[in-house]
Amino acid sequence: MIAAREPEALTSAAQxxxxxxDAVFQQLDERNVPLKLQFDAVDSLGFHPPxxxxxxxxxxxxxxxxxxxxQPD
Incomplete structure (x- = not known):
């Protein structure tokens, strides 16, 4: 949700x-169902995209x- 609301906040953690x-992408691909269940269980205040x-x-x-x-030379 941070990526949608405040993508610049991720730049401070860019390194x-x-x-x-790659591990994040792999988790999104391989653990889609449990991650969705956890995501849906988050109690947020007025902002909860699908x-x-x-x-x-x-x-x-x-x-x-x-x-x-x-990229390093």
Missing amino acids: FVLRHV FDEACAKLRQVLTSMRAKQV
Whole structure:
């Protein structure tokens, strides 16, 4: 939900996030059902996008962060 509301907040954690982005994508693919159940159980205050929408936004933000990452020479 942070990726949708405040994607810039992830930039402060970019080094950590980018180091683990493949694992995040793998978890989204392999553990979709239990993650959806956990996501749906979150009690939020007025902002609760559908799980699939939140996952798509997270993938979009992380893919964009990865693309902007400076590759070492």
